Amino acid sequence: MMQEQSPNIEIPHQTKVLSKEKKNIFSNLIDYGKVFFLTILVALLLKMFVVDAYRIPTSSMENTLLKGDFLVVNKLAFGFRTPHFIPLTSFPIPIMTVPLFSKIHRGEVVIFEFPGNMNEIKPTEPTNYIKRCIGLPGDVVEIQNGLVSVNGSAMPFPSTGKYPSQYPNNEKLQSLDFFPEGSSYSSLNYGPLQIPKRGDLIPLTPENVSRWYTFIEREGHSILQKSDSIFIDGEVKSEYKIQRDYYFVLGDNRDNSRDSRYWGFVPDDHLIGEALFVYWSWDPDISVSSLDQKITTIRWNRIGILIR
Numbered sequence: 001m002m003q004e005q006s007p008n009i010e011i012p013h014q015t016k017v018l019s020k021e022k023k024n025i026f027s028n029l030i031d032y033g034k035v036f037f038l039t040i041l042v043a044l045l046l047k048m049f050v051v052d053a054y055r056i057p058t059s060s061m062e063n064t065l066l067k068g069d070f071l072v073v074n075k076l077a078f079g080f081r082t083p084h085f086i087p088l089t090s091f092p093i094p095i096m097t098v099p100l101f102s103k104i105h106r107g108e109v110v111i112f113e114f115p116g117n118m119n120e121i122k123p124t125e126p127t128n129y130i131k132r133c134i135g136l137p138g139d140v141v142e143i144q145n146g147l148v149s150v151n152g153s154a155m156p157f158p159s160t161g162k163y164p165s166q167y168p169n170n171e172k173l174q175s176l177d178f179f180p181e182g183s184s185y186s187s188l189n190y191g192p193l194q195i196p197k198r199g200d201l202i203p204l205t206p207e208n209v210s211r212w213y214t215f216i217e218r219e220g221h222s223i224l225q226k227s228d229s230i231f232i233d234g235e236v237k238s239e240y241k242i243q244r245d246y247y248f249v250l251g252d253n254r255d256n257s258r259d260s261r262y263w264g265f266v267p268d269d270h271l272i273g274e275a276l277f278v279y280w281s282w283d284p285d286i287s288v289s290s291l292d293q294k295i296t297t298i299r300w301n302r303i304g305i306l307i308r
Contacts, residue, residue, distance in 0.1 A: 052273070054111060054128065057284070060251035060258065061130060064109065064160040065275075068284035069302065071130075073111050077274035078104055104247065104271065106150065107158075108133050109307050111272040112249070118179050118263050121217050130275060131259050132158060135248030137197035137268075143190035143261075146254060160308075161252030164188060168255040179264045180211045187254065190261055196246045198268075201239045204230045212240065218267070219243050244268050275307040 056069040065071070075081070104110060111130050116123040135141040139150050146164035148155045157163065168174055168187055178185040185191065196202075202212060206228050216223045216232065219242075224231045232240060246265035251257025260266070283297035 053279070054130065054275075055284075056130065059256055060253050061109070061132075062162055062253040062256075064132075064158060064252045064307065065130065065278075066281065066299070066302070068282050068299075069278045070280040071307065072276045072279050073273040074276050075273035078271050081269075081271075104133055104136070104274075106133060106136060106139075106155070109275040110247075110249070111275060112266050113270040113272065114263075115218065115266060115270055116263065118177065118181060119214055121214060128272060129249075131249035131251050131257070133247050134250050134260075135195045137195055137245035137247070138200075139248070140192050140194045141190075141248050142192040143188065146188045148250070158252045162254070162256075164254040170256050173256070173258060173262070176258075176262050178261055182211065185261070187261060193248075195248050195265060196242045196244075198242055198245045200242045202242065203239050204237060206230070215264075216240055247271075277304060277306050278302050279304070 052073050052075055054071045054073055056065045056067055056071065059067050109130065109132050111128055114123050114127040114129045134148055134155065135150055140152070142149050146166070147157065164187070166188070174187065178187075178190065180193075196215075204212065206225065209223070209225055209230050213223055221233050222231075229236050231237070245268040247268070248260045249266055250259045250261070281299040281302040282294060286294045286297055288294055
């Protein structure tokens with residue numbers, strides 16, 4: 001018996017071409033998607049670890065930095081540091097730091113995470129500040145009549161800063177208490193105050209322990225006073241060993257800057273990077289919705305200036 005053979009069905013040439021074109025389009029879309037994904041990934045990694053852009057929202061650094069300046073920041077200036085928060089969220093994660101390059105120097109303008117108000121263990125929401133580093137770990141900082149001295153030597157006032165007035169009129173700032181709690185300091189006459197350094201020992205007594213409550217809790221320990229005994233992590237202690245290096249920062253517009261005088265020291269693991277240069281600047285008080293007017297406020301003379 002003969003088997004019946006299936007007839008050969010020939011696919012039209014036009015159908016083959018269309019099918020090939022669809023495959024090519026699909027393949028191209030996948031390639032473009034890969035390029036787009038890698039571009040976003042590289043940009044995100046650069047923003048997280050290498051360079052970032054910041055906007056100046058206040059006048060606390062005038063006239064070095066103006067409200068409405070946009071900056072490029074070198075995040076590798078003081079070493080490699082993983083983010084404090086999951087990107088695009090406020091969820092904190094453990095930090096890993098690797099000191100790769102130079103350490104911070106007195107007089108540098110730095111970006112850092114705000115450690116919190118004087119009696120806060122941590123701030124209510126993550127905020128980045130920009131100030132000038134005045135004191136390094138172990139330094140003794142003092143302000144007399146608005147002028148700063150470090151370790152007994154006068155520190156030159158920033159050439160682009162605003163000299164403090166002998167009669168500051170910022171009532172909001174002047175009404176605040178000065179760090180540390182219970183001090184009789186003022187914005188013009190402050191200190192002398194020694195900046196904590198890793199490995200230093202702090203004597204703890206019933207008389208001074210209240211000054212160190214927030215500091216020790218920020219370093220991750222519990223502290224409790226019962227009668228004349230002081231307990232750290234449940235053990236009686238008469239001294240505390242500092243675990244981090246700290247810095248003292250001031251704004252260049254001293255009469256209008258909420259800085260270390262009001263809330264204390266910046267821990268080393270809060271440093272983000274060094275401010276490099278202004279890449280854009282315009283009046284922030286004019287809405288972008290009035291673009292024609294906004295463009296007229298561009299400060300061309302500030303674009304590209306180095307921050308010193």
